[in-house]
Each structure stands twice: as C-alpha cells, then as structure tokens.
Amino acid sequence: MKLKTALLGAAASVAVTGAWADGHEGERGRDGQLNIIYWQAPSTLNPFLSGGTKEMESASLIIEPLVRFDSQGEMVPWLAESIPTVEDGSVAEDLTSITWTLKEGVLWSDGTPFTSEDVVFTWQYCTHPEGGCAQASYFDGVSDVVAVDDRTVRVEFSAPKPFPYTAFVGSESPIIQKAQFEECIGARAPECTDANFGPIGTGPFVVTDFRPNDVVTYEANENFREEGKPAFASVNFKGGGDALAAARSVLETGEFDYAWNLQLAPEVLDQLASAGNGQVVTAFATSVERLHLNQTDPSPSLGEERATMAHPHPFLTDPIVGQALSMAIDRDLIVEVGYGPAGQVTCNVLPAPEAYASTANDDCKTQDMEGAKALLEENGWTDEDGDGVREKDGVRLSVLYQTSTNAVRQDTQAIIKQLWEELGVEVELRNIDASVFFGGDPGSPDTFQKFYADIEMYTNNFAGVDPEAYMANWRCNEIPSPETQWQGSNIQRFCSEEYDALVDQMATTSGLEARAELAKQMNDMIMQSYSIIPLVHRGNPSAHANSLGGVQMNDWDAEIWNIKDWYRIDGS
Template sequence: MKLKTALLGAVATCALAPMAFAEAHEGERGRDGNVGILYWQAPSILNPFLSGGTKDIESASLVLEPLARYDETGQLVPWLVEEVPTVENGGVSEDLTTITWKITPGLLWSDGTPFTSADVKFTYDYCTHPEGGCAQLTKFGGVTSVETPDDTTVVVTFDKATPFPYGPFVGGESPILQAAQFADCMGAKAPECTDANFNPVGTGPFKVVEFKPNDVITFEANENYREAGKPAFASVTFKGGGDATAAGRAVMETGEFDYAWNLQLAPDVISEMEAAGKGKPVAGFGPLLERIMLNNTNPDPALGPDERSVVRPHPYLSDPAVYKAMSLAIDRPLLVEVGYGQAGKVSCNWVPAPPAVVSTTFTCDTQDIEGAKAMLEEAGWVDSNGDGIREKDGVELRMLYATSTNAVRQDFQALIKDWWEQIGFEVELKNADSSVFFGGDPGSPDTFQKFYADVEMYANTFNGTDPQSYLGNALCDNAPSPATQWQGENISRFCSEEYDALYATLTSTADAAERAEIAKKLNDIVIENGGMIPLVHRGRLSAHANSLGGVKLNVWDSELWNVADWYRIKTN
C-alpha cells in the first residue's frame, strides 16, 4: 500500500530551502527598518495550542514554526526539515504506521540554543497532556508515540495505517514549542504560564520584544534566524484592534500600515480605498467558511458551567424541522452581495474547498420563507397565542444569536434576525469584541468555545488541502468543557456515533477517491444532523502597501507564512 496524495495536491519531496519560493533580495538583515501589520481582531495570546483563533495562530507564526507547512499553492513544503517524508523517499513506512522527520542540522532557537528533536517530542507531550486543554488536539489523532533516536530525528508512530500522516507538526496550527521554556507549563498549568504564552521563544524570523494583549505586539528580527539577510525588516509593529474599515484605510488610503488582514468589507468600500493609490487588495479562495453554529447543548443561564458543556438535546435545535427551516429562511445570495461581492460564494457545505472534497448533496441558494413556515407548522411548532413566537410542548422559539463585532457580521445578524422572526422566532442579538470572542480565555463567558448562546456565527478554515484533521473537529470527545480549560474544536458539541465511526475509516483509507467520498459523507452528516448552517464560502481578502514586496497570499496556511521574504520596494 502506497501513500497517495493526488486527492489534495502534491507533496514537495525535494530538499528545498523553505524560502526558495520567494524572490531573492540581497542585503543585510534588518536593512528595511520597520513593517507595520494590522489585524483588527487583536491577538490575545501567542500560543496556538491555547487558542483556536486565527488572529492568535497567525501572529504567533512570526515566531513559532512547524516542521513543514503549505505554500501559496497548497503544496506541502519542508520548513525545519530537509524534506517532506513520503513512502517513496523512505520517510513514511510501507505499512503507513510511522513517519520519520529529519530536522535540518544547525537550527537555533532565537535565544541561541539548539533546536532538537526533544523540542518536537515535548510539543506532542504538551498538547496531549491528559489534564490540559489543547486547541489543536486533533492534529495528534491516532499518535501512539513520538520518539527521538537522535537530535535531528523524530519518529511519529500511529495506532494503525495512516495514509495522511501530516497532522502533527505541520502547518501554522501545529508549530514547535521550546521544551526549556514550557517545561513547567504542562497540563492544567498551561494557561497560567503568561510569560511563555505571551513571549514564546521561536525559530521564526522575528522574536517578541513586547506583547500587550488585545493591543500591540512589537517584534524584532531574530539574529539567529537560519537564512542570511532575512528578514529584511529589523522590526514589526503588529497592531490589533479597531475594525476592518479602519484597517483597510490605514493601508490603502493613508499608508500608515503596510499590511491589513481580513478586510471583511463590502466590495464598493474596498474599491474606494484602492482608488486612493497607497495599497492594493489581495484575495484568494481556500476553505474559509462563514457559518452559523447550532448549539447541541442546553445554554440555559440557570445551569452551571459543567451542565452547559454537557452534550444534551437543545430545547428546540434538536428538532431537524427547526434548523432546516432556519436554513431555508436565509437568502444566501443576498448575504454574499451585501457582505463580500466577488470575494464570496454561496455555500451549503462545511468543507467548501478544495473541489475534490466538496459535497453536492445540498442546495441552499434559494430563500423560501413560506416553505420554512410550513415546515415548522407541520412539525407542530405553532403560534397559539398570536404573539408571533412559535411554541411546542411548552418550549418557545426564543433565541440568543451571538457573533463577533464587525460591520459585515452585524449586517448579517440584522438580516437573518428579520428572516427568522418572519417564520416565528424571537431573536436577541449579541456581539462581543473579536479579541474576546476568539480569545480563548477560560475565565470569559463570551468566547466562541464556551458558546453561551443558542446559535453563534463566525468563520473558520484549516491549514493545507486535506480536511482530515478539520473533520476531526466534530468528534464527540473534542467538545470544549471545564475539564479541557474550555479548549476543543467541537464548538457545537455535536455528537454522532455514525460520524465518529466513519471518521475512523477516513483515517485509515489510502485511496484518494475513496478519501474524497468519505470526506463528503462526513460533511453531510454534520449538516443534515444539526451541527451548523453554512452561509458563505469566503475568499481571504487582505491588503498590502504598494511599497511592500514579497507578499504571497496563502489561503492554505498562515497569511504571514513567508514574512521572512517581505521587503521594502525602493523608489527613486
């Protein structure tokens, strides 16, 4: 049995330096001064294992790096290793139960100490600690051991044949932590290690000088970075907060910053900003999906934290007629037009890309308010007292609808609230600052992981072009709870024995076509059984200054994946 990668893009097997894809620019490290990066969703932590928020994962990627990652075409490329292991080059065993990584010799942490296989093994132990809560636990699914025969060799062993062994230590979501720095931060102590979580030592092109959570991060060039003359910038000012409009203006109109992430703005607004001539938008479609998550627990505030995290039937969202009617009432083409224009597409699926794994089971591009009303009526949800709110068996369709704060999401909330109220719901809207909503603070009641609402809306994506780890987010045992420090990827607390069994089949299936079909079926189970309501397949839309060179928008990994290659374009 051979490892097959045709499903989701080729693996780069040659021993290329990770930055070989960038334009060559000679000169001294730090020659171009400062670069300003603006993420209007402000980072709150620099440890990707303690946050599922994109803002935290991507800001950390300037410092923390994986063994391999995905380039802008979706191709798996070596990063801290000499080549990507495959069956063909002997790095993956014939029986697909082990993968052996060979670390590039001579790598240093930013503090000057050697980067070794012991750090890689420590990262595995850190994330899989039974008393901890690791936001990236699915990356290590099926791993039984990580061994280190020598300082530059890492052998990962799986419990069975694993045709796609590139979950652990691959992509921006699964970087390597320094064992020496995090040694006393295992298990339940992980969230308490503020200094390590805010100021990680890394192998990346920059190192942290000062981190002000939910505000500003100051980085400086890592003098121990492995490539001479890189990074071109001596420092980074990484500003968080504000909103997407201000971020876009700061790059494309005023020129105050060099890069603005996630410009969730209407198309006409982007065009007006670009016309100012200071910068330009860059966009690309990956697997980013704006969705409404459906709570599979009872979010009643009268229940304590433990009770509110237990997978149990929701008072009304456990009825398929209810969530299917909710979906039917939504005008997705209008949402695309209002929110994204050409940077959005209607989506009926949890996994909207790459094409090989996109299901064609569902259609959802036509709104049907009357059909939604009839569906609820037939299921026994009626407005018996004329107050406009349907009820059944003493349960009323009263809903708390939460999301993060930004103009597009509040527009979506207003529209969807109106449609749902037309079919018999009472809808209360709530929005929280994005730094809080996506922050992962176990003490906050407003994080998307705690999900103290009936439904919540946000976007999520995954690294790479194989959705296996991402689909693992819906496994029963991945639900956030107090026992996991409220970390975990199964935000809806969706639980299906059929799903879990089929996912196990995916992890042991080698044939590309078969893997694609299984992925589609897993997608369908979640949609059909009330895990979420997909809305919009979003393109990633960011902007950079005209004077900033080397930027290659990457929809398959961190947008900042090649920040070491950025440089200032000189003008006469």
C-alpha cells in the same frame, strides 16, 4: 484548485523558497519597521490555547512547524529537511510511521539547539489528559513520537495512516520549546503567562513586548537560520479596532503596511483602493462563514454546567428546527450585501478542494420561506397566542444570536434576524469585540468556545488541502468543556459515534476517491444534523502597501506564512 498533496500515492510536491523574487538581498533588519494591523487583537501567543486565527497568525512569526503549505496549497519543508515519502523509506511501507529529519543547525531564538526532543515534547504538551489543546485533532491516531537522535524524530500511528502529514504540519501545529514549557503541561498550561505571552521560537522574529488584546512588538531573530532575513528589524503588530479602520490605515492614510481580514462590502474596498497607496489581495481556499447551533443549553440558570453536555439544548438538537432556520435564509442576498465577488453561496462546511465538495445539500442555495413555515407547522411548532413566536410543548423558538463586531457580520445578522422573525422565531442579536470573542481566556464568558448563546457565527478553515484533521474537529472528544479549560474545536457540541467511526476510517483509508467519499459523508452528516448552517464560501481579502514586496497571500496556512521573505521595495 488542483489537489497535489492529498495522498502518498502521488509524489510529494515541494516548492522552493528562500530566494528573493527580484534578487532583493542585503543585511538582516535593513528595512526598518514593518507595521501590521489585525483588527482582531491576539489574546495569547500560544496557539495551542486558542482556536482563534489571530493567535495562530501572530504566533507564526515566532514558532514554526516542520512543514508549511504555500500559497498554492503545496507542502514546503520548513523545520524539516525534506518531505518524507514511502519511496525514500522515511514513511513506513505499512504506513504506521513517518520519520522526519530536522534541518541542520536550527537554533531557538535564545541560541540553544532545536532538537527532536522539542518535537516529542510538543506532542506530549498537546495531548496531556489534564490539559486542553485547541489543536489536538492534528495528533489524532498518533500513538507515540520518538526522538531517534537529535535531528531525527519518528511519529508512530496506532493504525496505517495513508495521509501522515498532520502532526507538526501547518501553522496550527507548530513546535514549542521543551525547556520553556516543560513546567507548563496539563492543567498548568494556561497559568504560564510568561511563556504563553513570550514563546521562544525558531521563526524570523522574537517578541519584545506583548500587551494582550492590543499590540505585539517583535524584533528580528538574530539566530534565524536564513542569512539576510528577515529584512525588517522590527514589527509593530497592532490589534483591535475594526475592519474599516484597518483598511483605511493601509489604503488611505499609509499608516500601516499590511491589514488582515478586511471583511467589508466590496464597494467600500474598491473606493479605498482607488487612492492608489496600496492594493487589495484576496485568497480563496476553504473559508466558510457559518452559523453554529448550540447543541447544549446555554441558560445562565445552569451555573457551571451551562453549555455543557449535561444539558441538551431545548430545541436546537431537533434537526427540523435547524432545517427550517436554514431554509428561511436568503444566502444570495447575504453574498450581494457583504461579499460581492469575494463570496459565493455554499451548503457545505467543507467546500473545497473540489474533490471533497458534496452536492447532497445544494437545496440550501434556494431560499424557501414558505417551505420552512410549513415544516415547522407540520412538526408542531405553531404560534397559538398570536405573538409572532412559535411554540411547542411550552418551549418558545427564541434565540440569542451572537458574532464578532464587524460591519459585514452585523449586516448579515440584520438580514437573518428579519427572515427568522418572519418565520416565527424570536431573535436577540449580540456582537462581541473580536479580540475577546476569538480570545482563549478560559475565565471570559464571551469567547466563541464557551458559546454562552444559542447561535453564533464566524468563519473557519483548515491548513493544507487534505481535510482529515479538519473533519476530526467534530469528534465527541473535541467538545469544549470546563475540564479542557474550554479548549476544543467542536464548538457546537455535535456528538455522534457514527461520525467518530468515519473519522477513524478516513485515517486508515488510501485512494483519493475513497477518502473523498468519506469526507463527503462526514460533511453531509454534520449538515443534515443542522448543528452547522453554512452561509458563504468566502475569500479572505487583505491589503498591503505598494511599498511592501514579497507578499504571497495564502489561505492554506498562516496568511503571513512567508513574512521572512517580505521587504521594502527600493525607492518606496
């Protein structure tokens, strides 16, 4: 995909939205109810308290950022009037600030004005030292956010920032209402159930009922700024179940209009689509199915210090072990069995855009079981007692490998388990209901952030096309811990001062080639630590009914980023 918005050196590309593609127009709410199914059910509607995609997606109907990325990865003004540039003076010439002008007349769903004070407050909320914000990396380098007047807000940086479009940009960095959340800051954030389950927003819909890990009911926001939108009067956003049931509910039974993240074998999707009730749509961007190797000890015997930096993992901090585990994996087989044309082998956690994709780790594309065995042997990991499990200094290569409940993921687990056992590693498999695994409940032992296992597998990506904020996910200060209510994006607990320095350097580096080189260095450092083992660069397949118009599948932002433009096709 062409990288059009990565640098200030190029003019910001602005897509035009708001017009119906086919002239479809009318009164708000004219098309009745929209039925959506996400088989991973949201546990909160506050995406700052969960790193899960399902929380971000379900919240995107309600709360919005200043700018979104469209289906081509282009920046689109959303709550902002325009995209600031150096040329128009709204980005400082020394790149130490960016000034946003808010759209005129935007109201919160409760009828009160949306102002720059809400933007300032959102920054204060997400960066509070006593809180845990899952999206804190979007505010890296921000020294202050200043309300110049009601419709003007200035984001100031501690050093020149060549790519200033991070804070309040994209669906992972939306704006929350100060009046609703001002008593919910810091350590109190998870306690504000009413606000977290029913945020007041500027988006096209408002929440009328939320049952965690089950269903969200929305109705059209009567104060939404665009006349005649949304077309749907209400949304039934059902969560739970599995990908197969979700696909069938759209493609076979017609019970739902839209089904998300259909991680199913390609032949299964083809068979379901043949019924003719709907169509499968797939978007490729930066999504990678990967293994995270816990760099801390998840042993229950450690009590409250379990999976914290106080206790390094007994063997996964050794990159030799991770390298052998990676070498033993047949990625081509995983793609063939689980993804088909919607997947390709990758050796990088940052596989795209092309300018940022490293080739330094491409050896992983070819399985080398004998090489993996030899590597372990040479480094003292041997099976002395003949029980099939390698040991060294009394430590056994025995892992608990967990992921969410999903047919493709269980197939992948089974393939990897068989290969690792051939390598001499004892493997216990565990799968957890996706609504729980990707939930943000700090009291649950089963969330991917707590990581009470040795290895876990899931997919992640980032909003937009510039990877600066994404690569900042692996800073040391992004490690989840009890002190952050287990929020944080550095799930595997990788920590390197050298890496943190590269993140800082990228934040002040201009020029596509120089930024790409830094991104590749960071990617390679993580890959060669073997704290992440990438498997598949995957597309995100979803399905929608033939009667649903306006859908623009998107993997650069929230998948349903333009739901305000969806409508029922006449005669359907």
